[in-house]
Amino acid sequence: xxxxxxxxxxxxxxxxxxxxxxxxxxxxxxxxxxxxxxxxxxxxxxxxxxxxxxxxxxxxxxxxxxxxxxxxxxxxxxxxxxxxxxxxxxxxxxxxxxxxxxxxxxxxxxxxxxxxxxxxxxxxxxxxxxxxxxxxxxxxxxxxxxxxxxxxxxxxxxxxxxxxxxxxxxxxxxxxxxxxxxxxxxxxxxxxxxxxxxxxxxxxxxxxxxxxxxxxxxxxxxxxxxxxxxxxxxxxxxxxxxxxxxxxxxxxxxxxxxxxxxxxxxxxxxxxxxxxxxxxxxx
Amino acid sequence: xxxxxxxxxxxxxxxxxxxxxxxxxxxxxxxxxxxxxxxxxxxxxxxxxxxxxxxxxxxxxxxxxxxxxxxxxxxxxxxxxxxxxxxxxxxxxxxxxxxxxxxxxxxxxxxxxxxxxxxxxxxxxxxxxxxxxxxxxxxxxxxxxxxxxxxxxxxxxxxxxxxxxxxxxxxxxxxxxxxxxxxxxxxxxxxxxxxxxxxxxxxxxxxxxxxxxxxxxxxxxxxxxxxxxxxxxxxxxxxxxxxxxxxxxxxxxxxxxxxxxxxx
Amino acid sequence: xxxxxxxxxxxxxxxxxxxxxxxxxxxxxxxxxxxxxxxxxxxxxxxxxxxxxxxxxxxxxxxxxxxxxxxxxxxxxxxxxxxxxxxxxxxxxxxxxxxxxxxxxxxxxxxxxxxxxxxxxxxxxxxxxxxxxxxxxxxxxxxxxxxxxxxxxxxxxxxxxxxxxxxxxxxxxxxxxxxxxxxxxxxxxxxxxxxxxxxxxxxxxxxxxxxxxxxxxxxxxxxxxxxxxxxxxxxxxxxxxxxxxxxxxxxxxxxxxxxxxxxxxxxxxxxxxxxxxxxxxxxxxxxxx
Numbered sequence: 001x002x003x004x005x006x007x008x009x010x011x012x013x014x015x016x017x018x019x020x021x022x023x024x025x026x027x028x029x030x031x032x033x034x035x036x037x038x039x040x041x042x043x044x045x046x047x048x049x050x051x052x053x054x055x056x057x058x059x060x061x062x063x064x065x066x067x068x069x070x071x072x073x074x075x076x077x078x079x080x081x082x083x084x085x086x087x088x089x090x091x092x093x094x095x096x097x098x099x100x101x102x103x104x105x106x107x108x109x110x111x112x113x114x115x116x117x118x119x120x121x122x123x124x125x126x127x128x129x130x131x132x133x134x135x136x137x138x139x140x141x142x143x144x145x146x147x148x149x150x151x152x153x154x155x156x157x158x159x160x161x162x163x164x165x166x167x168x169x170x171x172x173x174x175x176x177x178x179x180x181x182x183x184x185x186x187x188x189x190x191x192x193x194x195x196x197x198x199x200x201x202x203x204x205x206x207x208x209x210x211x212x213x214x215x216x217x218x219x220x221x222x223x224x225x226x227x228x229x230x231x232x233x234x235x236x237x238x239x240x241x242x243x244x245x246x247x248x249x250x251x252x253x254x255x256x257x258x259x260x261x262x263x264x265x266x267x268x269x270x271x272x273x274x275x276x277x278x279x280x281x282x283x
Numbered sequence: 284x285x286x287x288x289x290x291x292x293x294x295x296x297x298x299x300x301x302x303x304x305x306x307x308x309x310x311x312x313x314x315x316x317x318x319x320x321x322x323x324x325x326x327x328x329x330x331x332x333x334x335x336x337x338x339x340x341x342x343x344x345x346x347x348x349x350x351x352x353x354x355x356x357x358x359x360x361x362x363x364x365x366x367x368x369x370x371x372x373x374x375x376x377x378x379x380x381x382x383x384x385x386x387x388x389x390x391x392x393x394x395x396x397x398x399x400x401x402x403x404x405x406x407x408x409x410x411x412x413x414x415x416x417x418x419x420x421x422x423x424x425x426x427x428x429x430x431x432x433x434x435x436x437x438x439x440x441x442x443x444x445x446x447x448x449x450x451x452x453x454x455x456x457x458x459x460x461x462x463x464x465x466x467x468x469x470x471x472x473x474x475x476x477x478x479x480x481x482x483x484x485x486x487x488x489x490x491x492x493x494x495x496x497x498x499x500x501x502x503x504x505x506x507x508x509x510x511x512x513x514x515x516x517x518x519x520x521x522x523x524x525x526x527x528x529x530x531x532x533x534x535x536x537x538x539x540x541x542x543x544x545x546x547x
Numbered sequence: 548x549x550x551x552x553x554x555x556x557x558x559x560x561x562x563x564x565x566x567x568x569x570x571x572x573x574x575x576x577x578x579x580x581x582x583x584x585x586x587x588x589x590x591x592x593x594x595x596x597x598x599x600x601x602x603x604x605x606x607x608x609x610x611x612x613x614x615x616x617x618x619x620x621x622x623x624x625x626x627x628x629x630x631x632x633x634x635x636x637x638x639x640x641x642x643x644x645x646x647x648x649x650x651x652x653x654x655x656x657x658x659x660x661x662x663x664x665x666x667x668x669x670x671x672x673x674x675x676x677x678x679x680x681x682x683x684x685x686x687x688x689x690x691x692x693x694x695x696x697x698x699x700x701x702x703x704x705x706x707x708x709x710x711x712x713x714x715x716x717x718x719x720x721x722x723x724x725x726x727x728x729x730x731x732x733x734x735x736x737x738x739x740x741x742x743x744x745x746x747x748x749x750x751x752x753x754x755x756x757x758x759x760x761x762x763x764x765x766x767x768x769x770x771x772x773x774x775x776x777x778x779x780x781x782x783x784x785x786x787x788x789x790x791x792x793x794x795x796x797x798x799x800x801x802x803x804x805x806x807x808x809x810x811x812x813x814x815x816x817x818x819x820x821x822x823x824x825x826x827x828x829x830x831x832x833x834x835x836x
Contacts, residue, residue, distance in 0.1 A: 175386035176396075178346055179446070183400030184373035187366075193399075197390040280430050281389045332701065332730040436587065465586040465757045466801040470814035492731050495803035536735040538760035540802050542787045546739050546764040 016273030019266035030082040037076035041233050045071035050249040066251040077233035088218040092152040093211035100160025108168025109191045130155040167199045208271030212264045285486040286320035292351030312338045314510040325487045327501030334507040336490045340458045374404045377447040381459040383439030387431040394427030397446045416449040437468030454486045550574035551751040557611030569776040578749040582762040585772030591755045595721040633664045637712040639722040643704035647696040654692035657711050679710035702733040721753045759802045771795045794823050
């Protein structure tokens with residue numbers, strides 16, 4: 001009998017295209033910042049303070065998105081700011097994922113004493129108020145890139161551990177895992193080749209989510225000046241500065257804000273887009 | 284003798300009644316089963332839900348460890364062997380699972396699913412063996428590239444069979460493998476199994492709650508009720524004159540396509 | 548005898564045009580059981596869903612009429628239709644586990660429909676629920692009202708769903724493979740129960756199943772479905788004695804009967820399948836003109 005299962009068309013990978021494009025653009029901009037940024041982000045010129053973006057009258061040529069109150073080029077500062085943002089997003093995201101997901105997988109699949117130890121550890125860890133923890137950490141280590149990354153990992157790894165543990169447990173109850181045992185496979189081999197592929201979609205979704213969180217956390221910290229200590233531009237810092245001149249120079253606030261928004265949105269959609277495109281289990 | 288089972292007992296902890304401190308009370312599922320399974324036989328294991336038949340199957344494959352009695356497989360006592368000790372024997376006894384959707388990894392292709400046990404057991408010529416296995420269950424070779432959800436229920440079940448026979452085991456346990464299929468697929472799968480038993484000289488244990496299916500395939504039948512064997516014997520004798528009351532109840536419950544006997 | 552439910556020329560398509568139901572017509576008479584038989588994927592559940600208005604979003608009814616108690620419900624506005632169906636029809640679903648909400652007790656799940664949709668008072672609804680639980684032979688109904696679904700066996704859960712279905716005295720019940728998830732001895736009890744209740748309440752029952760054996764036990768008339776098309780429609784006795792359509796005959800031959808030890812099970816032959824598929828293609832071509 002003809003099986004109408006495949007009859008519904010799948011939507012185009014629009015999500016993947018858009019989010020992937022933005023993030024790739026950002027990545028290359030950050031990587032090649034010195035070559036791409038039209039001006040030096042730190043160069044101040046008080047005579048060129050508060051110049052509007054290029055399509056408005058009175059704009060200074062070469063400063064595409066305008067300048068801030070100290071005459072610094074907004075576009076160049078955004079491009080350089082992307083470096084910090086992406087470093088935090090990737091490093092913090094990936095490390096949190098590796099730590100949390102590994103522990104979650106082991107706890108959920110092996111069960112027994114490994115699960116008991118890891119689960120208890122997660123419970124105790126989650127009992128500490130996370131923000132307090134992070135603030136303490138930053139107080140001890142001092143502000144900086146390292147501290148931000150460590151803070152994010154410390155707060156969020158338990159999220160991964162809990163969710164992945166639950167997934168691993170439910171996958172572990174499946175008959176194809178029993179089938180692997182019947183075939184004589186070792187537990188480790190089964191975990192890596194049977195459980196992991198089925199848990200991967202969730203891991204990817206959480207990872208991209210985590211990256212988005214990393215971006216926001218960094219932005220908040222730099223907004224309140226608790227981020228890196230040098231003068232390097234940060235999106236959060238630009239937003240903070242832009243607040244004061246919002247009536248005279250709205251572009252100083254708006255452009256970094258839009259960039260921030262698009263970046264976080266892209267991370268969250270990236271996960272969904274990857275799933276849509278690459279997961280063989282058509283939903 | 285393929286199997287010698289003596290006073291097999293198995294209990295599992297009842298997690299729903301676990302107290303805060305201390306171990307959970309145990310539920311006895313198998314309460315002392317004793318039977319032999321000679322080589323070449325097709326044994327039917329029948330019972331309703333809660334009878335313990337699935338648990339018996341898993342115990343025989345050592346997916347569960349017995350809490351009492353012993354299981355001898357092909358001359359070896361496998362009752363309390365560790366996973367490492369069992370590993371070399373594993374390729375001799377295989378299992379086909381009930382739900383083809385959960386017994387095939389949805390994110391692996393059919394070819395990989397069948398090849399995996401072969402690789403683990405150190406066999407070579409994987410491609411040829413997979414093709415052979417698919418052929419034996421009547422599936423075309425290109426199905427090896429498909430994912431499980433791209434196959435029908437009957438086809439998925441045949442992949443499960445291919446996976447089991449690819450290792451050329453001595454014994455196969457089929458756990459309710461036709462229960463979820465419609466009549467046509469059911470007939471195909473049962474015919475296939477019958478042929479394979481003859482061709483490959485397999486010993487088979489067939490778990491089912493459906494007696495009509497059992498009668499087709501099995502030479503001997505074991506009737507289980509609440510963890511105990513209530514009747515055992517050659518198929519014909521059991522159907523002609525069932526001795527246990529529960530067996531009679533089971534026989535009477537089968538809806539034969541006979542309009543003259545109504546349940547209305 | 549006039550049919551309580553009368554489906555005429557019902558065609559349901561997937562968005563994109565693929566037909567799921569092809570010109571289906573059937574009748575269910577009050578007080579009688581009509582079987583709907585077919586293999587998985589034949590579309591039998593879709594017919595029930597079309598009647599109850601629960602078709603998945605991707606499916607649309609392109610043509611046809613569904614007459615329920617003298618009214619073509621397809622001509623009603625959606626809210627009117629829902630109200631009407633809620634008052635006179637009910638469903639006994641296939642899987643008792645997923646049909647019940649695991650986080651609610653049994654009592655509220657039975658009374659909810661009575662209170663919300665039919666406007667009964669809580670006391671009256673509860674009394675009725677207890678009455679029904681006794682009718683479906685559930686021991687200690689008062690205690691069972693306060694249990695959660697996972698505390699009960701599959702057979703008990705199905706009994707509760709049956710009680711729920713009969714609660715508002717519906718005139719039509721659609722039973723969608725109600726015993727497929729149950730073990731054979733429990734199946735017999737449940738089938739007997741459904742039959743008894745149906746006779747006692749004089750309900751029209753549409754019984755969907757893939758098992759011809761089950762059909763012979765409880766149905767008065769039946770329709771055989773293949774790929775969304777009714778290939779045969781018959782009274783029970785005549786069907787089993789002399790099936791007309793080759794596909795029906797093939798289905799019958801594939802049904803195991805333990806009383807025949809030597810008979811081999813013949814799967815439905817490719818020749819028969821080809822012949823039916825051809826019929827279907829011809830039907831589709833005519834429909835497009």
